[in-house]
Amino acid sequence: xxxxxxxxxxxxxxNKLLFPGLDITWLKELREEAIAQFKKDGFPDKSxxxxxxxxxxxxxxxxxxxxxxxxxxxxxxxxEKRGSNCVIRVVFYNGTLTNIEYDNLPEGIEVNTLTHxxxxxxxxxxxxxxxxYKYAEERLSNIVDSRPQSIVAFNxxxxxxxxxxxxxxxxxxxxxxxxLHIGEYxxxxxxxxxxxxxxxxxxxxxxxxxxxxxxANDLVFTSNVTDIxxxxxxxxxxxxxxxxxxxxxxxNNIHGAVHEDSKFTSTSIMSALGQVRSENRIxxxxxxxxxxxxxxLLGSKDSLLEGLTKVKHSKKNTFSDxxxxxxxNENSKASFQGKVRVDKGSDGTLANMSxxxxxxxxxxxxxxxxxxxxxxxxxxxxHGVTIGNxxxxxxxxxxxxxxxxxxxxxxxxxxxxxxxxxxxxxxFIDKAKKIMTDYFND
Numbered sequence: 001x002x003x004x005x006x007x008x009x010x011x012x013x014x015n016k017l018l019f020p021g022l023d024i025t026w027l028k029e030l031r032e033e034a035i036a037q038f039k040k041d042g043f044p045d046k047s048x049x050x051x052x053x054x055x056x057x058x059x060x061x062x063x064x065x066x067x068x069x070x071x072x073x074x075x076x077x078x079x080e081k082r083g084s085n086c087v088i089r090v091v092f093y094n095g096t097l098t099n100i101e102y103d104n105l106p107e108g109i110e111v112n113t114l115t116h117x118x119x120x121x122x123x124x125x126x127x128x129x130x131x132x133y134k135y136a137e138e139r140l141s142n143i144v145d146s147r148p149q150s151i152v153a154f155n156x157x158x159x160x161x162x163x164x165x166x167x168x169x170x171x172x173x174x175x176x177x178x179x180l181h182i183g184e185y186x187x188x189x190x191x192x193x194x195x196x197x198x199x200x201x202x203x204x205x206x207x208x209x210x211x212x213x214x215x216a217n218d219l220v221f222t223s224n225v226t227d228i229x230x231x232x233x234x235x236x237x238x239x240x241x242x243x244x245x246x247x248x249x250x251x252n253n254i255h256g257a258v259h260e261d262s263k264f265t266s267t268s269i270m271s272a273l274g275q276v277r278s279e280n281r282i283x284x285x286x287x288x289x290x291x292x293x294x295x296x297l298l299g300s301k302d303s304l305l306e307g308l309t310k311v312k313h314s315k316k317n318t319f320s321d322x323x324x325x326x327x328x329n330e331n332s333k334a335s336f337q338g339k340v341r342v343d344k345g346s347d348g349t350l351a352n353m354s355x356x357x358x359x360x361x362x363x364x365x366x367x368x369x370x371x372x373x374x375x376x377x378x379x380x381x382x383h384g385v386t387i388g389n390x391x392x393x394x395x396x397x398x399x400x401x402x403x404x405x406x407x408x409x410x411x412x413x414x415x416x417x418x419x420x421x422x423x424x425x426x427x428f429i430d431k432a433k434k435i436m437t438d439y440f441n442d
Contacts, residue, residue: 004042004043004060004061004063005038005039005042006039007063008035008038008039008063008066008154009035009038009039011066012031012035012066012157012158015066015067016031018067018160019031019158019159019160020114020115020118020119020160020161021118021122024118024122026126027118027122027125027129030129030131030156031156031157033131033133033156034131034132034153034154034155034156034157035153035157037132037133037146037150037153038150038153038154038157040146041146041147041150041153042060042150043056043059043060043150043151043154044147044148044150044151045060048145048147048148049137049148050137050148050308050337051148053306053335053337053367054275054304054306054333054335056249056275058219058221058249058275059221059249062188062219063188064188064189064190064220064221065186065188065189065190066158066189066190074093074098074182074184075182075184078182078212079091079180079182082101082178083176083178083427085175085176085427086101086175086176086177086178086208086427087102087105087106087109087173087174087175087176087177088100088101088102088105088109088111088177088178089101089102089177089178089179089180090111090112090113090163090177090178090179090180091180091182092161092163092179092180092181092182092193093182093183093184094182094183094184094185094191095160095161095183095191095192095193096161097113097161098182100112106171106173106174107171108167108168108169108170108171108203109166109167109168109171109173109177110164110165110166110167110168111163111164111165111166111177112163112164113161113162113163113164114159114161114162114163114164114194114195114196115160115161116164117164117196124166125164125196128196128198128227128229129156129194129196129227130227130255131156132146132149132150132152132153132156133146133149134255135149135152135255135281135283135310136148136149137149137310138341140373151223151251151253152225152253152255154192154223155192155193155194155223155224155225155253156194156225158190158192159192159193159194159225160192161193161194162193162194162195162196162224163179163193163195163196164195164196164198165177165195165196165197165198165205165207166198166200167198167199167200167203167204167205167234168200168203169200169201169202169203170200170201170202170203171200171203171204172203172204172205173203173204173205173206175206175427176205176206176207176208176425176427176428177205177206177207177208178207178208178209178210179195179207179208179209179210180210180212181193181209181210181211181212181213181224182212182213183211183212183213183220183222183244183248185213185218185220185222186218186220187218187219187220188218188219188220189220189221190220190221190222190223191220191221191222192222192223192224192225193222193223193224193225194224194225194226194227195209195224195225195226195227196226196227196228196229197226197227197228197229197236197238198228198229198231199229199230199231199234199235199236199262200231200234201231201232201233201234202231202232202233202234203231203234203235204234204235204236205235205236205237206236206237206239206425206427207236207237207238207239208239208240208241208427208428208431209224209226209238209239209240209241210241211224211240211241211242211243211244211250211252212243212244213242213243213244213245213248213250213272217245217246217247217248218245218247219247219248219249220247220248220249221249221250222248222249222250222251223250223251223252223253224250224251224252224253225253225255226238226253226254226255227255228254228255228256228257228264229256229257229259230256230257230258230259230262230263230264231259231262232259232260232261232262232286233260233261233262234259234262234263235262235263235264236262236263236264236265237265237267237425238254238264238265238266238267239266239267239268239269239424239425239428240252240254240266240267240268240269240278241268241269241271241431241432241435242268242269242270242271242272242276242278243271243272243435244272244273244274244276245272245273245274246273246274246301246302246303247274248272248273248274248275248276249274249275249276250272250274250275250276250277251276251277251279252268252276252277252278252279253279253281254266254278254279254280254281254282255281255282256280256281256282256283256291257283257285258282258283258284258285258286258289258290258291259285259286259289260285260286260287260288260289260315261286261287261288261289262286262289262290263289263290263291263292264282264290264291264292265291265292265293265294266280266282266291266292266293266294267293267294267295267296267420267423267424267428268280268294268295268296268307269295269296269298269420269421269432269435270295270296270297270298270305270307271298271435271438271439272303272305273300273301273302273303274303274304275303275304276303276304276305276306277305277306277307277308278295278306278307278308279307279308279309279310280293280308280309280310281309281310281312282309282310282311282312282320283311283312283314284311284312284313284314284315284318284320285314285315286315287315287316287317287318288317288318288319289315289318289319290318290319290320291311291319291320291321292320292321292322292323293309293311293320293321293322293323294322294323294324294420294423295307295309295323295324295325295336295420296324296325296326296327296417296420296421296432297324297325297326297327297328297334297336298327298417298435298436298439299326299327299328299329299332299333299334299364300328300329300330300332300439300442301330301331301332301442302330302331302332303332303333304332304333304334305326305332305333305334305335306334306335306336306337307324307326307334307335307336307337308336308337308338309322309324309337309338309339309353310339310341311339311340311341311351312341312343313340313341313342313343313346313349313351313376314343314346315346316345316346316347316348316349317347317348317349318346318348318349318350319349319350319351320340320350320351320352321351321352321353322338322340322352322353322354323353323354323355323419323420324336324338324354324355324356324368325356325357325358325416325417325419325420326355326356326357326358326366326368327357327358327360327413327416327417327439328357328358328359328360328361328364328365328366329360329361329364330361330363330364331361331363331364332361332364333364333365333366334357334365334366334367335366335367335368335369336355336357336366336367336368336369337368337369337371338353338355338369338370338371338383339370339371339372339373340353340371340372340373340374340381340383341373341375342372342373342374342375342376342379342381343375343376344375344376345376346375346376346379347376347377347378347379348378348379349376349379349380349381350379350380350381351372351379351380351381351382352381352382352383353370353372353382353383353384354383354384354385355368355370355384355385355386356385356386356387356416357386357387357388358388358389358390358413358416359387359388359389360389360390360409360413366387368385368387369385370383370384370385371383390409390412390413391412394412395408395409395412398411398412410440413440414436417436418436420432421433421436
């Protein structure tokens with residue numbers, strides 16, 4: 001693995017002039033710091049607590065080419081018609097901007113590519129594209145462990161494009177913003193996207209990040225990292241839907257800074273057939289800040305799906321709710337790790353966590369691990385984990401009412417997953433239910 005780390009390091013040095021923003025001092029330093037961190041840590045393995053459930057063998061043994069022509073013609077079947085309530089949609093194909101679609105963009109909303117902002121508004125990005133160290137794992141021993149964030153360091157070094165969403169003070173977006181990522185990559189290549197969502201005070205926004213990766217089933221490695229800032233009194237709903245082919249490795253990271261009296265909601269739905277990992281690391285930085293994190297993992301065939309959530313309560317009277325629902329069929333595997341950390345002095349914290357898994361096959365496997373680190377006195381925190389199969393009693397009840405077995409199973413499984421889907425805004429429920437329908441039909 002050391003040889004692989006060195007090879008990526010040399011590739012970065014040989015090609016760094018191709019990365020945008022290297023003429024900007026702070027961005028150049030950010031990339032240099034990141035590649036140095038990756039050179040030290042490498043890709044995480046099972047010795048890293050947050051990565052000890054499953055092995056990403058191809059990631060640690062296979063070299064993925066950072067640059068390739070990727071000259072596939074875009075598959076128009078993958079691009080659905082823009083939703084009627086979608087204010088603006090940014091479409092990326094193989095990591096390159098294809099189109100920005102909108103009719104009449106209201107004032108106070110800025111949406112464009114990362115490279116556009118680097119070229120025209122680099123000062124806006126400064127201190128908003130965070131380093132991997134900013135969300136590194138703080139152990140109870142007071143040691144800061146950078147290894148869990150080595151993918152973020154890798155992304156920080158190698159990213160070439162992404163999206164920037166800037167919602168100005170007191171602006172309420174009348175609809176939602178979509179970031180559509182479509183990938184049909186060449187075999188053994190990689191692509192890394194870096195995005196920023198910044199809400200000023202009192203603003204409100206809903207975002208859909210729609211990731212459809214590598215239906216050609218070639219072995220590829222992709223990552224998306226999104227830095228999120230929710231200012232005082234603002235509200236953001238960030239929804240991430242991830243699909244991918246059987247040989248796709250995709251790592252998704254959301255980093256959220258949530259300030260006083262603000263609200264951040266994150267919903268991730270994963271139905272990929274390959275290896276997909278989604279991480280939410282949220283810091284509640286002001287009093288009365290709140291976050292709600294929901295995850296729905298739909299595993300089939302030989303897929304590996306992982307969800308990780310980390311919520312840090314840093315001020316008094318903050319609230320968090322984490323909920324994961326996992327449905328696994330055939331030979332699929334999944335894991336969920338949820339963590340709540342309540343810092344000293346953060347009294348009045350209310351934190352809930354729930355993980356429930358439904359196994360539809362004897363070969364399906366799941367690991368769930370909730371964690372609480374409570375350093376304050378006056379708090380209310382809870383967590384719960386359940387793993388089981390379809391209820392025979394419920395199946396019998398439905399069958400006795402004349403419902404065929406296949407339909408009865410669908411009803412029970414849908415009911416289990418709809419705990420997550422029904423909490424979505426109306427703009428996304430139909431799309432999420434289609435993902436569930438496709439899951440049954442595959």
